[in-house]
Amino acid sequence: MSTRENQRWIYCQRPSGEVNESHYRLETVPLDSDLAANEVLIENHYISVDPYMRIQQSAKPNWEEPHPLNTLQRGAVVGRVVASRNAAFSDGDWVSAYTGWERYSRVHISAATKLDPQLAPVTTALGVLGMPGRTAWFGLMEAGQPRPGDTLLVSGAAGAVGSLVVQFGKKAGCRVVAFAGSDEKCEWLSDELGADSAINYRRFNGAAELDAFFKAERIRADIYFDNVGGTITDAVIPNINRRARIVICGQISQYSGNLDEVENGPRFLHHMLYQRACVQGILARDFNYRMDEMLAVVGPWVGNGEIRYRETIVDGFERLPAALSGLFHGDNTGKMIVRVN
Amino acid sequence: MSTRENQRWIYCQRPSGEVNESHYRLETVPLDSDLAANEVLIENHYISVDPYMRIQQSAKPNWEEPHPLNTLQRGAVVGRVVASRNAAFSDGDWVSAYTGWERYSRVHISAATKLDPQLAPVTTALGVLGMPGRTAWFGLMEAGQPRPGDTLLVSGAAGAVGSLVVQFGKKAGCRVVAFAGSDEKCEWLSDELGADSAINYRRFNGAAELDAFFKAERIRADIYFDNVGGTITDAVIPNINRRARIVICGQISQYSGNLDEVENGPRFLHHMLYQRACVQGILARDFNYRMDEMLAVVGPWVGNGEIRYRETIVDGFERLPAALSGLFHGDNTGKMIVRVN
Numbered sequence: 001m002s003t004r005e006n007q008r009w010i011y012c013q014r015p016s017g018e019v020n021e022s023h024y025r026l027e028t029v030p031l032d033s034d035l036a037a038n039e040v041l042i043e044n045h046y047i048s049v050d051p052y053m054r055i056q057q058s059a060k061p062n063w064e065e066p067h068p069l070n071t072l073q074r075g076a077v078v079g080r081v082v083a084s085r086n087a088a089f090s091d092g093d094w095v096s097a098y099t100g101w102e103r104y105s106r107v108h109i110s111a112a113t114k115l116d117p118q119l120a121p122v123t124t125a126l127g128v129l130g131m132p133g134r135t136a137w138f139g140l141m142e143a144g145q146p147r148p149g150d151t152l153l154v155s156g157a158a159g160a161v162g163s164l165v166v167q168f169g170k171k172a173g174c175r176v177v178a179f180a181g182s183d184e185k186c187e188w189l190s191d192e193l194g195a196d197s198a199i200n201y202r203r204f205n206g207a208a209e210l211d212a213f214f215k216a217e218r219i220r221a222d223i224y225f226d227n228v229g230g231t232i233t234d235a236v237i238p239n240i241n242r243r244a245r246i247v248i249c250g251q252i253s254q255y256s257g258n259l260d261e262v263e264n265g266p267r268f269l270h271h272m273l274y275q276r277a278c279v280q281g282i283l284a285r286d287f288n289y290r291m292d293e294m295l296a297v298v299g300p301w302v303g304n305g306e307i308r309y310r311e312t313i314v315d316g317f318e319r320l321p322a323a324l325s326g327l328f329h330g331d332n333t334g335k336m337i338v339r340v341n
Numbered sequence: 342m343s344t345r346e347n348q349r350w351i352y353c354q355r356p357s358g359e360v361n362e363s364h365y366r367l368e369t370v371p372l373d374s375d376l377a378a379n380e381v382l383i384e385n386h387y388i389s390v391d392p393y394m395r396i397q398q399s400a401k402p403n404w405e406e407p408h409p410l411n412t413l414q415r416g417a418v419v420g421r422v423v424a425s426r427n428a429a430f431s432d433g434d435w436v437s438a439y440t441g442w443e444r445y446s447r448v449h450i451s452a453a454t455k456l457d458p459q460l461a462p463v464t465t466a467l468g469v470l471g472m473p474g475r476t477a478w479f480g481l482m483e484a485g486q487p488r489p490g491d492t493l494l495v496s497g498a499a500g501a502v503g504s505l506v507v508q509f510g511k512k513a514g515c516r517v518v519a520f521a522g523s524d525e526k527c528e529w530l531s532d533e534l535g536a537d538s539a540i541n542y543r544r545f546n547g548a549a550e551l552d553a554f555f556k557a558e559r560i561r562a563d564i565y566f567d568n569v570g571g572t573i574t575d576a577v578i579p580n581i582n583r584r585a586r587i588v589i590c591g592q593i594s595q596y597s598g599n600l601d602e603v604e605n606g607p608r609f610l611h612h613m614l615y616q617r618a619c620v621q622g623i624l625a626r627d628f629n630y631r632m633d634e635m636l637a638v639v640g641p642w643v644g645n646g647e648i649r650y651r652e653t654i655v656d657g658f659e660r661l662p663a664a665l666s667g668l669f670h671g672d673n674t675g676k677m678i679v680r681v682n
Contacts, residue, residue, distance in 0.1 A: 051562070055611070055614075055615075061615075062611075062615045063614075063615045063616075063617075121616065122679075192395070209665065222404030226610070228609075228612055229611070233610065248610050248611075248613040248614050249613070251608075251610050251611045252610060252616065254610075254611055256412060258608070259611055262607040262608055262609075264605040264606060264607055264608065265605060265606070265607075265608045265609050266603040266604070266605055266606075267570065267571075267592075267599070267603055267606045268603075268606050269567070269570055269574065269589050269592050269595075269620070269622075270396070270403075270570070270589075270592045270595055270600055271622075272589040272620055272621070273403075273404075273589050273590070273591070273592065273622040273623070273624065274396075274402075274403045274404045274624075275622060275624070276404075276431075276484075276621075276622045276623060276624050276627060277618060277621075277622050278620065278621050278622070279610070279613055279619065279620035279621075280612040280613070280617075280618075280619050280620075281610075281612075281613030281615070281616060281617045281618050281619070282614070282617060283614065283615075285618055286617060
């Protein structure tokens, strides 16, 4: 590809099940580098793939209208400025922006955030110091209301958000029970992130077995931070404590088709009544305006290693759809990022 | 029965489906009238039957251990003092107490509340000025957080709690959409209680039809006060607005068996995420200590007719189990009470 061209992944077909490359087309277009005042051209180095992208591909409205067909797949990027019409942004500056799956992004500077690679690796702007970090921090602190001594259950605990919730929960004095889909992930959760116990849910044959395990181990949730939904949630909800807080951050087990064709599961609202519990849905964007609060607290912890993070880096612009698909197979530990330059 | 005897309904067999007379036995015992200091003997006139009684007959713990077998069916009563060993309580005084399905109750005065029949009919202590009133008031005000202009959906709207939620919602400036199980109940809700619309859910064949109706009528909930659960709730939840509050007060459609053998229904937690909504379970007892607040506000409204209530009075001590069973068939409009004297 010449530097006078741009490449873009166009979302062009609605998936009815799992999303994969067949729902995209790769487009090569002339590079639009004719900047207006206060615009910059970014050469993207790292592009984010996130589970929420599949929600936006549901046929029905979610928090907004479905992602339009035949448009650039939206997403967060980290790259370097290669042209600027604003004095505050110079060639070579690292920035993050919300643009999409393209090699170059042209944005107004109000939509670009400058990054300091001395403070933290620039990829953290897509993970621990970006949207997933914000989601984990405010989701747990605001909706979860953790108190020392609480038992905090986390599903999807080895993911970008879950792995931070585990650590934030430990900082808040909780006993943390983490769920993940492999023994390797569970080892990481226990040995490096400090989870009090880590459970490979794939070793259990359905919710009834998991429920029996909770009862045998006397595991009951004061807080359940749910990224996954489905059978893990089916097993947790009958095992909540009085005034439990159930934080719905994601339902990744339900995304590949069932958001349009809803799956059935056990009714559980009577448990809300028994325990006077609360289910609270959260969304990262609601806390955008408080990003500075999160960074002020979590930034130093990342800098001094108190909060750990992993990234699963996939190499190659052409692998963006496959990387997205991999999220639904547990291919990632921590944040999944595609390196494109 | 001689006045030297007492009659009591003993809960003696756990129902696996609907509760009925076969789960009780009627016992005649000598009247225990040997009062200790500060005790009173109450001759019960009105005995309450409430849906929560069936929850307590589930095999599994709910907000407490299941109702013990072979003991008096617990419940609220209104009666007159016929013997007293405390100067503040005289023969003939009306009182309410939480005792059970028995003709006479012996209680410590700390467990009896004196009623003033001049202020309101004594039966209101079992309904609008009792537990159902407290549940409706605090459930709506605390968990529902009504604001003028909100759309409030109420299931079981013709019941003891629902019929008050409808009226409290109107006072708070809400547009109220009420669900009930007969056209007669719907007429009462619209014509007398002021519901903006009343929907006989039995006219809809399942959640999909009700969902289509909501969409056609542009009905979306800011608050959903749920006494019923099941298909009404299945239809409502995909039609909630941003930051909706779903108050779980009851799940009466689920009580007759499914609390032990859970019924399946559509998974809905992704909607919590989309709308950043909240499901909050409530229980009347959590607001016991604020009863005076409710009475100070609602008492005068009942006195001057601003808040209306109905009672479904069943006559005869021997019909207590049948009256309880009737709650699960919609036999009542407003509060179901059994007159026993």
